[in-house]
Amino acid sequence: MDRSTVRTAHWAALAIVLAWLILGGLIYLGWLWYESIERASLQPYAGQGGELVLPRHADGHFYVSGEVNHASVVFMIDTGATAVSISEEQARQARLPAGREIQIRTANGETRGELVHGVPVRAGHLVWNDTTVVRGLVGLPSQQALLGQSFLRQFDIELREREMVLRPRP
DSSP states (O other): OOHHHHHHHHHHHHHHHHHHHHHHHHHHHHHHHHHHHHHHHTSOEEOGGGOEEEEBOTTSOBEEEEEETTEEEEEEEOTTOSSEEEOHHHHHHTTOOOOEEEEEEETTEEEEEEEEEEEEEEETTEEEEEEEEEEOOOSSOTTEEEEOHHHHTTEEEEEOSSEEEEEEOO
C-alpha cells in the first residue's frame, strides 16, 4: 500500500468513529429531552378552583412535594393510611414534639410510634393546620412520607384514569 492509501484509510476510519460519536451524542441529547418532558408531565399542578392534580407515576402511586411542620418531604398518597406518617428522622427535622405512644399496624407488621396532633401539613398548595401525624414510619426512602386520611379527609378526592384530584371543600 502506498502512503496516500494508508492516509485515506486512516481518515475514513476517523470519519466513521466521529460519525458514531455524533450519532451517540444526538441519541443521548434526545433521551435527555424526552426525560425532561416525562418528568414535567408527572409534576402535580393547581387546577381550576384551587384543586391539586396529581399525575399517576409509572409505579401506580401518586406523589406530591409538601411539608410537615414546615420541614420538606415528598408525600406518597396513601388513602388507606389513617394518618400522615413520617419517619423519626423527619420528625426531628420538623421539630415535632413527643406524642402519645401507639402501636402502628402496617403491611410489614407492627411497630411502635407516636401520635402527634395539631401539626401543620402542606401538600402542593393545599394546607391543613390541624393534622394528626404519626412518628415512626419505616421502610420508605429517607425524604418520603405517607399522606394519609388525617389530611386527605379534609378534601374531596376524585380518582381518574391517570390522575388524582384533591379539591378543597366549600
